[in-house]
Amino acid sequence: MQIRRSMNKMFLIDLEQKALAKRREGAYGEAVDLWLELVRFDPNWEHGMAQHEISGCFEELGNYQKAREHLNIALGIEPENEMYLGAKASLEYLHGDPTEALELYLALAYTYKGQEERVDRIRPAIFELGARLGLNQTTVAILLAAALQKKVLRCEPEVFELTLTQS
DSSP, rough: HHHHHHHHHHHHHHHHHHHHHHHHTOOOHHHHHHHHHHHHOOOOOOHHHHHHHHHHHHHHHOOOOHHHHHHHHHHHTTTTTTTHHHHHHHHHHHSOOHHHHHHHHHHHHHHHHTOOOHHHHHHHHHHHHHHHTOOOOOHHHHHHHHHHHTTOOOSSSTTTOOOOOOO
16 A cells, blocks of 8 residues: 555656646646646645646636636635735736735735735735726725735635725
8 A cells, every 4th residue: 555655656746747847848738738637636736736837837828717717726725825825816917807816915915914025025016906996095005904914804705805995
């Protein structure tokens, strides 16, 4: 039994290495196929990293819906993972719903609480999204301050609810 588990792990590591190499080569479709084979065996591979990688490849291929689906799986595995939150926020910012992107960036800001330099890096995106949504800067600043103070602001639809109003 131990030998089988060890061989299976080596097989999955080999798939991962091949998928990473294909992505580095820009062969995103081939990389997706390898990642999908890997997640058939272990959907939670490396705490959702394989799902994140699949998402990145689909985004490169222009399939934003599939990219979104796999990021959602990764976030289901690790809801407060900063890399997954940032990737989903960026995907929505560039190719999706500005309201969702703003919610995600605010959730990401919360994970950066106490790390002002990191919050400062995403602050422009937050204010840009607020402007796209017709919010004034004061309203956006209040939303950001609230996000930094309240743990309930998370990237889980049933927990995270933000009402955007114009002032």
